Structure formats: C-alpha cells, structure tokens
Amino acid sequence: MVKAKEKLNQLGKSLVEQAKKGENPNMDIPIRALSNVTYDQKKRMIMMGNKSSKRYLFNVAHIKKFLQTTEIAANVQKLLVAGKHVSLRQAFYMMRRTIPGTQIDVVEEQEESNKAVEDLELVRGFSREELNINANKNGSAAGKIIIKDKGDIIDWSKLGSGGWAIPSNTEDIEFKKVDAKFVIYMEKAAIWERLHEDRVWDKLNCIIISSQGQATRGIRRLLRRLNDEYKLPIYILVDNDPWGYYIYSVLKYGSIALANISEKLAIPSARLIGLTCEDVNKYGLKKYLIKFQKVDESRLNQIKNYEWFQSKDWQRELKEMKDQKGKVELDALVAKGVTFISDVYLPEKLKSKAFLD
Amino acid sequence: MVKAKEKLNQLGKSLVEQAKKGENPNMDIPIRALSNVTYDQKKRMIMMGNKSSKRYLFNVAHIKKFLQTTEIAANVQKLLVAGKHVSLRQAFYMMRRTIPGTQIDVVEEQEESNKAVEDLELVRGFSREELNINANKNGSAAGKIIIKDKGDIIDWSKLGSGGWAIPSNTEDIEFKKVDAKFVIYMEKAAIWERLHEDRVWDKLNCIIISSQGQATRGIRRLLRRLNDEYKLPIYILVDNDPWGYYIYSVLKYGSIALANISEKLAIPSARLIGLTCEDVNKYGLKKYLIKFQKVDESRLNQIKNYEWFQSKDWQRELKEMKDQKGKVELDALVAKGVTFISDVYLPEKLKSKAFLD
Known part of the structure; x- marks a missing residue:
C-alpha cells in the first residue's frame, strides 16, 4: 500500500510543480473508448492502447472533472492512511461535498465519482483495489x-x-x-x-x-x-x-x-x-x-x-x-x-x- | 430428516389406501391465494388460512397436477434417502421425463415443478428445506x-x-x-x-x-x-x-x-x-x-x-x-x-x- 500512497504523492507534487512553474496544471488521461482498445494476439489479452488526452485545470470544459479527479485522489489518500476501504457507492458519498462559497457540489451523480475513480486508475496505473475502493462482494x-x-x-x-x-x-x-x-x-x-x-x-x-x-x-x-x-x-x-x-x-x-x-x-x-x-x-x-x-x-x-x-x-x-x-x-x-x-x-x-x- | 421421509410415506400410503377402497385418490391442498392469507395480530405474523380444495387423480382437470405432485414426492424421497440436496432449478430437471408410451413430459416449464414443490409443502406441512430442495445461496x-x-x-x-x-x-x-x-x-x-x-x-x-x-x-x-x-x-x-x-x-x-x-x-x-x-x-x-x-x-x-x-x-x-x-x-x-x-x-x-x- 506504500506504493499507492507514493504514486498519489507524485501526482500531487507534479501538479504543484506545474503551478509553481506558471504552467497550467494538467494530467495525461488515457482514452477509455473502444477506439483505444485492441486484442493483443501474443499476450492473448484485451489491452488498452496508448492514446491519451490532456486535462487542464484552467479550462472551463475541463475544470470540473479536474477537480473531481483530485478530490478522489485526496479522499483515497485518507483511506490509505487510515487503512480503510469503501465501496464505489460510499466513495460517491465521500465526494459529495459542496464547494465552499458556492451552491455547487463536487459530484451530483455516482456516475461522476465512478468516472473520477476510473480516471485516477488510468492516470497513475492503479488498480481500484490499490486505491482501497472495493467492488462488489459475492461468492x-x-x-x-x-x-x-x-x-x-x-x-x-x-x-x-x-x-x-x-x-x-x-x-x-x-x-x-x-x-x-x-x-x-x-x-x-x-x-x-x-x-x-x-x-x-x-x-x-x-x-x-x-x-x-x-x-x-x-x-x-x-x-x-x-x-x-x-x-x-x-x-x-x-x-x-x-x-x-x-x-x-x-x-x-x-x-x-x-x-x-x-x-x-x-x-x-x-x-x-x-x-x-x-x-x-x-x-x-x-x-x-x-x-x-x-x-x-x-x-x-x-x-x-x-x-x-x-x-x-x-x-x-x-x-x-x-x-x-x-x-x-x-x-x-x-x-x-x-x-x-x-x-x-x-x-x-x-x-x-x-x-x- | 426421518420425519420428512415418514410424512412422504404417509402420503403414499393414503393414496394407495384410497385406491384399494375404490375411492378416487385425492389430496387436500390448502389454497395459496391472497383470499386465504391473514395477518394474525396476536402472533404478529402473516398466516395462511385453512381454506383448501381437493385434487383428484381421476379428473381430467386435475390429473396432470396430481401426477406432478406425486412425481416430486417420489424424487424428494430419493433425495432424502441419498442425503442429497438440489436447487429448485435442478428439481425441475429431475422431473423432466417423458411419460412412457406418450410424447408428454411430466413438466415443461420450471413454473410447473415449482408449483408441485409448493403443493407438496402445503399438503403435508413441510418446509422446502425438509424436502432437501434448496433456495438461493447468498450472504x-x-x-x-x-x-x-x-x-x-x-x-x-x-x-x-x-x-x-x-x-x-x-x-x-x-x-x-x-x-x-x-x-x-x-x-x-x-x-x-x-x-x-x-x-x-x-x-x-x-x-x-x-x-x-x-x-x-x-x-x-x-x-x-x-x-x-x-x-x-x-x-x-x-x-x-x-x-x-x-x-x-x-x-x-x-x-x-x-x-x-x-x-x-x-x-x-x-x-x-x-x-x-x-x-x-x-x-x-x-x-x-x-x-x-x-x-x-x-x-x-x-x-x-x-x-x-x-x-x-x-x-x-x-x-x-x-x-x-x-x-x-x-x-x-x-x-x-x-x-x-x-x-x-x-x-x-x-x-x-x-x-x-
């Protein structure tokens, strides 16, 4: 679990450094679409390709998703420190806070928090399990x-x-x-x-x-x-x-x-x-x-x-x-x-x- | 489990005795409908009333269901003797045989075998568990x-x-x-x-x-x-x-x-x-x-x-x-x-x- 904490720290540091350098803080997000998925004959696995797109903090079209991704990163860091796990639904409620001074919630639908979790998985190559976010229990x-x-x-x-x-x-x-x-x-x-x-x-x-x-x-x-x-x-x-x-x-x-x-x-x-x-x-x-x-x-x-x-x-x-x-x-x-x-x-x-x- | 086997034997014997006496073999089947269900204030339970109807072997409208109920009884007896359990779906397949000399299957849909199990529960006051027929597994x-x-x-x-x-x-x-x-x-x-x-x-x-x-x-x-x-x-x-x-x-x-x-x-x-x-x-x-x-x-x-x-x-x-x-x-x-x-x-x-x- 130290590994996941480190990766999250790296993400945070890279954003801070970009800001310090006067750059527009951004993350590389691999594209999660059929167009970026292939079947690898050799590995015999369905694999994601390496197309990605940049997401910027100062971009009206990007900022909400940017915030959501950093918000889940901060919440996951808390989970990792406490050694606790939550479900995807519970992760949604962790993120459901109102941005101070506004009437806007960080997320309104679970679909948004799910996407944020997925993005975080892609940005740093995490699996959801490493992020202490659990899937269903059954079996x-x-x-x-x-x-x-x-x-x-x-x-x-x-x-x-x-x-x-x-x-x-x-x-x-x-x-x-x-x-x-x-x-x-x-x-x-x-x-x-x-x-x-x-x-x-x-x-x-x-x-x-x-x-x-x-x-x-x-x-x-x-x-x-x-x-x-x-x-x-x-x-x-x-x-x-x-x-x-x-x-x-x-x-x-x-x-x-x-x-x-x-x-x-x-x-x-x-x-x-x-x-x-x-x-x-x-x-x-x-x-x-x-x-x-x-x-x-x-x-x-x-x-x-x-x-x-x-x-x-x-x-x-x-x-x-x-x-x-x-x-x-x-x-x-x-x-x-x-x-x-x-x-x-x-x-x-x-x-x-x-x-x- | 001896109890269930005995109850099934009693059912079989009563049918044979009715036949020997020249009666039309029959079973009393409590009515499973909202009209026969009440809320018992004292027990604080939803209870079945005591309305029932007779089902006859020699009655064109009854015979198929009569056969299905005795067929499941026979199959359950086998399960009890072997000490084995099956699911409702598996009970359906146990009953899915063709009646010799005909093109007619004992059951064609799971709904029929389910009803037969339910009838058997009602006829002799079994619970499905006593009949070695299992419900879903979960939890x-x-x-x-x-x-x-x-x-x-x-x-x-x-x-x-x-x-x-x-x-x-x-x-x-x-x-x-x-x-x-x-x-x-x-x-x-x-x-x-x-x-x-x-x-x-x-x-x-x-x-x-x-x-x-x-x-x-x-x-x-x-x-x-x-x-x-x-x-x-x-x-x-x-x-x-x-x-x-x-x-x-x-x-x-x-x-x-x-x-x-x-x-x-x-x-x-x-x-x-x-x-x-x-x-x-x-x-x-x-x-x-x-x-x-x-x-x-x-x-x-x-x-x-x-x-x-x-x-x-x-x-x-x-x-x-x-x-x-x-x-x-x-x-x-x-x-x-x-x-x-x-x-x-x-x-x-x-x-x-x-x-x-």
Whole structure:
C-alpha cells in the first residue's frame, strides 16, 4: 500500500510543480473508448492502447472533472492512511461535498465519482483495489488450500456447507499451504453447492469457487493469483449458451471496459471445462435444450465476431451452438442423476482433457 | 430428516389406501391465494388460512397436477434417502421425463415443478428445506459465535475479511458457543464489509450478517434460530426507503407468498435499527436525500396500507418519509466519516434503544 500512497504523492507534487512553474496544471488521461482498445494476439489479452488526452485545470470544459479527479485522489489518500476501504457507492458519498462559497457540489451523480475513480486508475496505473475502493462482494470458496487473511488462518476444507465468503478485495490474502492441483470456477452458486455437497474438491484434489453470474473483481484476482503464484490451472464451468461463454471470455481475455487492467485480471491460460455442444451430444442432453430467444441469437452472433473467438475450435463450437438453436444449462446434468456432474461428468472431462481453449 | 421421509410415506400410503377402497385418490391442498392469507395480530405474523380444495387423480382437470405432485414426492424421497440436496432449478430437471408410451413430459416449464414443490409443502406441512430442495445461496456472516456444520467447527470471529459464506440451507447447523449478545442483519454487502473492517462485531459483541437485497431463506432460518434458541435480539439495518422497510417487514412478519411457513421464518421480535427519518434529521443526512421516483412513492403508499404497519409509530414514520419526498441510503453515513456508522451511529442507536418495532 506504500506504493499507492507514493504514486498519489507524485501526482500531487507534479501538479504543484506545474503551478509553481506558471504552467497550467494538467494530467495525461488515457482514452477509455473502444477506439483505444485492441486484442493483443501474443499476450492473448484485451489491452488498452496508448492514446491519451490532456486535462487542464484552467479550462472551463475541463475544470470540473479536474477537480473531481483530485478530490478522489485526496479522499483515497485518507483511506490509505487510515487503512480503510469503501465501496464505489460510499466513495460517491465521500465526494459529495459542496464547494465552499458556492451552491455547487463536487459530484451530483455516482456516475461522476465512478468516472473520477476510473480516471485516477488510468492516470497513475492503479488498480481500484490499490486505491482501497472495493467492488462488489459475492461468492463462495472451498477446497484444499489454507490461507492467511487479516491474521486469521483459514482452511477452506473445514468450513461446513457454506464455505469461505470471498471478500470484494483479495489482494492481501496469503496462500499458506496449497494442496489443490487446479481450480474450478462456476457461474452458479447452485452448482457450487452441488459439487460441495459431493465433496468434489476432496475427491479431485482441487478448489471450487463460484459467484452468481459474472465473477467479481475479488474472485478474478483470486483466480489470477492462484494461477500466477501456484501455476494452478483454472477451469471454467458455465452453461452451454452465449452468456456462459462470455463469462469465460472475460475471465480469460479481460473485458473492454476494464482493458486498462487486463494484465492484472485476465487469465490467458484459463480453459472451458464445459458445458460444450459436444457434451450436450455425448451426454444426451438435447432433450433439455431451451430454445434461443432473439436476444440469445444476437449475443451469439456478437461473440462469434469477437477477435478472441476466432480460433478454429471456437468458431466450430459457436457454429454448432448456432445450429443447435438453443442452450443447455449445467443444472440439466441432474436429470442424469443428482451426483452425475460430480461422479461422471467432471472426472471424465478432466481425464480426457476435453477443454476448449 | 426421518420425519420428512415418514410424512412422504404417509402420503403414499393414503393414496394407495384410497385406491384399494375404490375411492378416487385425492389430496387436500390448502389454497395459496391472497383470499386465504391473514395477518394474525396476536402472533404478529402473516398466516395462511385453512381454506383448501381437493385434487383428484381421476379428473381430467386435475390429473396432470396430481401426477406432478406425486412425481416430486417420489424424487424428494430419493433425495432424502441419498442425503442429497438440489436447487429448485435442478428439481425441475429431475422431473423432466417423458411419460412412457406418450410424447408428454411430466413438466415443461420450471413454473410447473415449482408449483408441485409448493403443493407438496402445503399438503403435508413441510418446509422446502425438509424436502432437501434448496433456495438461493447468498450472504456472509462474522461475529462471536462458534458453529458446527458438516462435522467442521467454524469460528465466525476467525475468518479473515470474507467471513463465512451462508449456505442455502441452515437447518443442520449446530450452535456450539454463542458469546454474541445480538445480531445485526443488513441488506447490503458493502455495509457488511464496512462494519467487518471496523470489527464492529468484536467491539459491540455481536454477529453481523448480510445478503444483497432480500434475505435468502437460509439467512432467515439462521436469524430465526439464533432468536429462538439463544434469545438473541435481531436488529435490521436497511436504507431509509420503502424497499428497505419492506425487507424489514418480511423478516419480521413473513410474506404473503410464504404465509404457510411464517411460523418457521418470521421473527416477530425483530426491530429496525435504522435508517429512520429521525436518524436522517439527527445526523444531518438531508443533504444526501435522493428524490423519490413514482415507483418509490407508490411502494410507500402500499406499505403504509399493510395491516402490519398500522401501529402509531410506524404510521408516523411512513408519514415522515412521505413528507421527506426522498430516500437516504446507509452509505451516506460515510460522508460523516468512513467509520462513522461503526463508531458513532450504531453505538448511539444501541445505547438509546431507538428502535422501530
């Protein structure tokens, strides 16, 4: 955290120096737009380009945003000194003061404070976590790992039916003992409960993690760190539909909205463990097909055009899904037997290494 | 769990006996409609009345539903024997078989299997948890309590920044050591993280629990059991708006949709610890008022008419909110200082016992 404080100090000092030299104080702000985002083939990540624009204090069009960015910088400095964290919503309220001698509030809508936080991330290459501003909290974890967090030693294999509740910020977690050989991340808490009740993590020697829908930033950093620091393969388990595949792609390649921190969040080696169209055939799940709505079809077409889905394997997969004209949920595996996913599906997929990459 | 198995056996036997006697096999199904729901002043709970209707096997209008109810009963019996749980979605897939010799599926939409589960709950007075059918999983807990769950001893005061992830089903949790004097339930995970970082549960000697939005059934049963078995007061901490107050009312009085199990879920002694309109004034939060939309206003009017909000104190509170013409979020307390809610707001509320009941 010293690092973040220093970076903020540098920002403040550079503004003061500009003023002392009689210059118009300014900041370089990288452009956060689709035109400045590219897919890096080599890194296999969605990356931000290096276009930027200058923002000046003495410029009627810039001054409010300039003030908002320095205001959040000052508030974050306070958080860092106190060792406290706030949510984005709470950061909005921290900034909601009236400028003395005026009737003007520094921010009126959360959108403004969010943008200020984003700008600060871009100006100095922070991640939001380093700024002590937390994203959403969601998700559960269980498995063969012992961590240390806030001074507590926590064994993820001894947490009953609930598991460990994943915090919004997972930067400071220490991994003390990692017996797991891989991690399965799934988009659905109900599937997590299925695997957990069957003690899949014990039988297969792994870690199971879920949220509900898109993975939170806390979960993404946790997966990324387990992949970086312990070389654990990350397997993504989602529904056989465009939405599930998009969840996979965000975990693997990053996203357009957060292209600036793909290098901290993306996991290029992550692989899809299912549910694929091949699985749908092999395990006789066609019966449980749910017909695509228009919205599913257009999402599928979008995804099919993404640069990072252009490999032969993925194009074939998405073509098959298109021909299939419907989606199949992971829950449908229950029709084959309550513990089918744990006893048959996952062990077979792991043994045959039938992953989509 | 033996109890549920026996009840299911009784159901099966009674149907067989009716058939043997040459009667048309039938079940008594209590009517699940607003016309059969009342607010019980004495119990302070929303209760289901005793109107019911008969459902017959040999009746063209009844037979499909009759089959669906017995089908879910048979599937639940399998779950109970195996000691396994499924979600409502998974229960749907368990029931999705084609009737032999026909092209007809037992269920086609989840709505049908949900209704079958509900019917089974009503026919024999089960709760869904007893049927091994789980609701959603969500929420975190921390505080001065040690529990035993699935053979694991879990100390909620030693779980780092994440806390314990609350399972969808909390029936089998054992409370081993309860040092906490009360429980605070809050609707927002970000507020939970605020209180947890400030170690409020340690300073105030309590338990803190949150979900995101409405409490899950797992959380409601957990709160109810702590209230029943250890007489811990339950304090509800929500936004100062009609939606927050409704969350409070569901926890306290139960809901119309689940009136049949109010006696297992409702907590009539639960009290609102904030945010009240008085708090908004006292702590100078008027500045952070967010103007009501039409939808907020009509929700407020609805709530004001509910039988269980007719006390003098509540009518005054809701009148004040109407005059206030806007809502105030708990997050706004951060504007008074990051730890204001933990260091000032909650201790003062607890000391002055300024609860709405």
